[in-house]
Amino acid sequence: xxxxxxxxxxxxxxxxxxxxxxxxxxxxxxxxxxxxxxxxxxxxxxxxxxxxxxxxxxxxxxxxxxxxxxxxxxxxxxxxxxxxxxxxxxxxxxxxxxxxxxxxxxxxxxxxxxxxxxxxxxxxxxxxxxxxxxxxxxxxxxxxxxxxxxxxxxxxxxxxxxxxxxxxxxxxxxxxxxxxxxxxxxxxxxxxxxxxxxxxxxxxxxxxxxxxxxxxxxxxxxxxxxxxxxxxxxxxxxxxxxxx
Numbered sequence: 001x002x003x004x005x006x007x008x009x010x011x012x013x014x015x016x017x018x019x020x021x022x023x024x025x026x027x028x029x030x031x032x033x034x035x036x037x038x039x040x041x042x043x044x045x046x047x048x049x050x051x052x053x054x055x056x057x058x059x060x061x062x063x064x065x066x067x068x069x070x071x072x073x074x075x076x077x078x079x080x081x082x083x084x085x086x087x088x089x090x091x092x093x094x095x096x097x098x099x100x101x102x103x104x105x106x107x108x109x110x111x112x113x114x115x116x117x118x119x120x121x122x123x124x125x126x127x128x129x130x131x132x133x134x135x136x137x138x139x140x141x142x143x144x145x146x147x148x149x150x151x152x153x154x155x156x157x158x159x160x161x162x163x164x165x166x167x168x169x170x171x172x173x174x175x176x177x178x179x180x181x182x183x184x185x186x187x188x189x190x191x192x193x194x195x196x197x198x199x200x201x202x203x204x205x206x207x208x209x210x211x212x213x214x215x216x217x218x219x220x221x222x223x224x225x226x227x228x229x230x231x232x233x234x235x236x237x238x239x240x241x242x243x244x
Contacts, residue, residue, distance in 0.1 A: 002029035003114060004048075008040045008063065009055040009079065014100070018053060021107045027115060037061040041069060049074050051095070051114050056080035067092050075117060077110050093237065120190065138187065140166065140176040147174060151191055155217040157183060157200040169205070169217055195231055196224040206235055 005028050007018050015033050022028045031049050034040040037058045044052070052074050054063035063080075067073050076092065081100040095117065096110040136151035149166065158165045159180035166174045176183075184192065184200050195201045195214060199221050207215045209231060214223050223231060 002027055003050050003111075003118060004029050004031050005051045005053060006031060006040060006043065006049045006074075007033040007053050008035075008037060008058075008066075010035050010037075010058040011055070014055070014079075014102075017102070018107075021102075021104055024104065025108065025111055028111065037063065037066050041066055044070060044074075050118060051075040051077060053077045053079060057082065064092065067094070075114055077114065136188070136191070140174060140178070142174050142176050149174065151188070151202070152204070154192075154202050155205050155219065156202060156221060157192075159198040167217075167219070193227075193231060193234065195227050196222050197226075198222075203235055209236055 005022070007015055007022075007030055009015050009018070012035055015035065019030065019033065022030055028051075031047065032040070032043050034043070037054075038060055040052075040054070041061065052067075054066060054076065056063040056078055057080060061069075063078055067076050076094040077096045077098060078094050079098045079100060079102060083099055095113055098106055098110060137148050138151070139146045139148050141147075149168065153168045153170065155167045155169055157180065158167065160175070162179050163175055163177055164180050164183050166176065168174070180198070180200060184194060187200070191203055192200050193203045201214070201216050201221065205216045207217070209223070211228070212223055213220050214231070215221070
């Protein structure tokens with residue numbers, strides 16, 4: 001499926017360039033294009049798109065103020081000739097920041113970022129449905145039998161050299177002869193996240209996140225420096241209630 005988008009720039013020549021770039025991607029569907037940010041605002045109040053490509057400096061309403069004015073903004077890619085706006089833009093959790101003049105390769109890189117995030121969000125929604133309905137499950141071999149475990153019941157998985165120990169919400173543990181790397185590759189990445197070289201955690205059970213550890217089902221687990229930024233971005237920032 002194509003990604004729906006809105007293009008906004010007060011320079012018609014830039015809009016023409018963006019339209020040409022869009023035509024080369026074959027994955028974007030332009031629902032509207034505006035030179036006036038107030039027209040874009042009116043459109044977004046009654047219509048939904050998945051991504052907004054917006055200039056920053058425009059008369060009447062800047063791109064940053066436009067994003068701030070929306071209760072539920074789409075994914076945002078900001079464009080400007082002035083790099084000093086980048087920090088302010090990223091404080092709004094924009095997906096990317098394109099400096100003018102915008103090259104095709106840089107535009108395509110932003111599109112790839114958007115597509116990757118939308119795919120991840122879609123996978124998360126499907127896995128969350130499985131989680132809530134109890135449909136998601138997998139088998140492990142432990143001792144002389146195969147045991148079914150439901151995703152919703154797994155709190156975290158701990159590496160024990162060539163083995164792994166799976167800890168479940170009922171207080172039980174299951175040891176299986178599969179190393180953590182192989183297990184991580186076979187479990188849904190939208191639901192399970194690596195938080196340390198020795199731990200794989202069910203994201204739905206994370207209760208708190210701090211600089212050095214996180215809590216899962218009442219258990220304090222170490223948060224590795226290598227994984228900290230990814231965990232914060234995916235687990236905290238996506239659903240963080242922010243002060244406007």
